[in-house]
Amino acid sequence: MNNVPITLLKSTLTAGTIFWFILLQEENLLYRPLMLIVFSIFPIIVLSSSIIMISIYPFTVINNNTFTKRDSFKKYFPYYTLVTFVICLFSTIAFQFDVFAIAFFSSAFITLMFAWVWMFKPKKNEIQQNTDL
Amino acid sequence: MKNLFTLFCAIAFSTLFYQQSIGLNLLLFSILTCISIFIKTPSFVKKKEFILKLLAFLLTGIMVFMYNSSLVMTAYFIAFFTLIGSTAQEKNSIYINWINGIYSSVGSYFSNLYDNYYSEKDKKKIDYVYWLKILGIPIVFILIFTALYRNSNPVFDEIIEHIDLSFINFQWVMLSVLGYFLFFNISNAESIEPITTKDKTTGNLLHDKGFDEKNLSKIKYEKQLGLVLLSVLSLLILFFIGTDIFYLTEIYDMTAAELSKQVHNGVDALIFSNLLAIMIILYFFRGQLNFYNNKDLRQLTTLWIGLNLIVIISTVLKNTEYINSFGLTYKRIGVLFFLTITSVGLITTLIKVLKIKNLWYLFRVNLSVSFVLLVLSTTVNWDKIITYYNLYYLKEAEINYVIKLSNNNALLLKSYRDNHDIEKRFQIKIDKKYNEYLQELNDNSWQELVYDNLIIKSAENE
Structure with a gap:
């Protein structure tokens, strides 16, 4: 699927931006390590890409021949949202609302939601077909 | 108009909740939620079932203001999801309302974003010049006229001087974005298919399939x-x-x-x-x-x-x-x-x-009854009832137990301590609890006000 590389790139940037913006606002942070922010992009790439490839990409492949992208999105996205939200919420509670946990899980949730939209983005001809239908 | 109101709600959201604990702000949030729903879908005002859910939600909001406890908070969130779920699709079972409510509250925005790919109507390019004019020109003129009026009126100047906007920072803006996201979801609730339609078409009766x-x-x-x-x-x-x-x-x-x-x-x-x-x-x-x-x-x-x-x-x-x-x-x-x-x-x-x-009937009725009981149970200040009963009706009250309850009984305990002869150690504990609670009430900002603030204030006035 052509959307994969661009989705992974956008997701990495989104996750990194949200995560560090939340964390850097914390006044108790002892120092604001620029190098750490730069180097953190590598684990963020690995983590966000693997989660997207494992948990979202399969939905683009299954029923590929019978379902349009829109059908797949409408069918699976709501349940995925519910499960992800519950996992992120309970994980944040389990870490007693620690700022790192809030930054990590909120960036993960928002990134995954956007990743669905980007991953299932239709091509122009698919939009036209859908409009014709 | 609808977008402007959502924007207003977003700013109100961060004003109500930024660095604040729960109190009056949650009740005001409930009222904003209801207005937001009615602006989006005015026809809901005629629907009895919806109005009942809305009243249940507002009731829990009022109870948060009256006496904040974990039971009331739990009921509040359940009532919120029930209400949002019923705006997504009407006449569904209560558990489907909950599922739709949670999904709408967190996922509706993204689903709408995705639908925009297919919507010709929303593909119009944003007219930045128009928005620059509509927002920029009034702001510029407000600043100019404010400067002029400040020079000509010392009272006006003093009032402007006292407006403190230092609370606006990045986190405040982030909370406003979250507020926008939430209010957008509230007014654009979506249902999950096919479970919503399936639930709607499934009746409560079993059907005879015949005998062989x-x-x-x-x-x-x-x-x-x-x-x-x-x-x-x-x-x-x-x-x-x-x-x-x-x-x-x-x-x-x-x-x-x-x-x-x-x-x-x-x-x-x-x-x-x-x-x-x-x-x-x-x-x-x-x-x-x-x-x-x-x-x-x-x-x-x-x-x-x-x-x-x-x-x-x-x-x-x-x-x-x-x-x-x-x-x-x-x-x-x-x-x-x-x-x-x-x-x-x-x-x-x-x-x-x-x-x-059928089995669905049992799920529907029992969960609905449980929800009603939960909402009704929030109307009782249990800490106060427990304290009152134990102190005034028992021969030997367990004072230690009632002291350990939440601050909802602090005023009652203080009144009991003042009018009864109790052991010194309990007097010290009650005084400590009362004074700490009083300090907490005095420290409350207007967003964090609770009913006890009003009681304390009226007692002071007397």
Whole structure:
């Protein structure tokens, strides 16, 4: 699927931006390590890409021949949202609302939601077909 | 207009909640939520079912202001999801409302974003010049005129001088974005398909699928098994009730430990026996046996459910005696709450059998009743009731227990301490609790105001 590389790139940037913006606002942070922010992009790439490839990409492949992208999105996205939200919420509670946990899980949730939209983005001809239908 | 209101709500959201604890702000948020829904869909105002859910939501919002507790907060969020779920799709079961409500609150925005790919209407390019004019020109003129008025009027100048916008920082802006996202989701709630439609089309009745020779013999066998099983179980429960009556006569001579053991063991056993009873009944009345000649089995089921209800009444009596002798606690109130829910479960199971309803009926009715009970239970200040009962009705009150309850009883405790002769150590503890609570109330910003703030203020004025 052509959307994969661009989705992974956008997701990495989104996750990194949200995560560090939340964390850097914390006044108790002892120092604001620029190098750490730069180097953190590598684990963020690995983590966000693997989660997207494992948990979202399969939905683009299954029923590929019978379902349009829109059908797949409408069918699976709501349940995925519910499960992800519950996992992120309970994980944040389990870490007693620690700022790192809030930054990590909120960036993960928002990134995954956007990743669905980007991953299932239709091509122009698919939009036209859908409009014709 | 709708977008502007959402923007207003977003700013209000961060103003209400940024670095604030819960109080008046949650009630104001509830009111904004209701207005937001009505602006988006004015026709909801005519729908009774929706209005009831909205009133339940507002009631929990008011109760958060009256006495904030974890029970009220739980009820508040459940009522919120119920309301949002019912704006997504009407006339659904309450559990579908919850699922739709949670999904709408967190995922609706992204679903709308995705739909925009296909929507020709939304593909119009944003007219940045128009927005720059509509927002920029008024802002520029407001700044110019404010500067002019400040020079010409010292009172106006002083008021402007006192406006403190230092609270606006990145986190405040982030919270506003979150507020926008939330209010957008509230006014654009979506339902999950196909479960929503499936639920809507599924009625409460079981349907006769007809009999053939093969399943007829199976149903006869099941009916015989049901008759034997329910007869034996009815005899057993009759024997149990007999022994229980004997125990009830001895209840007044029991020590606290014995009575406690009796009640707790009784409730544990009751939980299991009632669940098992409902499961057995559901097994036998799951299908065609409902349409077979089953008058005797239905009568036996009615008898068995009746006997189970008698066991519940006996446990209520034990629990009440326990409360009379040793005071009210959350656990003892919880037992009464559970017994009420169990009774409702048994009665709805009986209705299911007599009126040939399906399993979905049981889920729908029992969850709806539980929701109503939960919302109604928030209207009671349990900490205050427990404290009042234990202090004023018991011979020997457990003061330590009531001191450890939340601050909702702090004013009552203080009044008791001032008017009664109690041990010095309790006086110190009560004073400490009261003073800390008073400090907490005085520190409350306007967003964090609670009902006790008003009480303290009126007492000060007197």
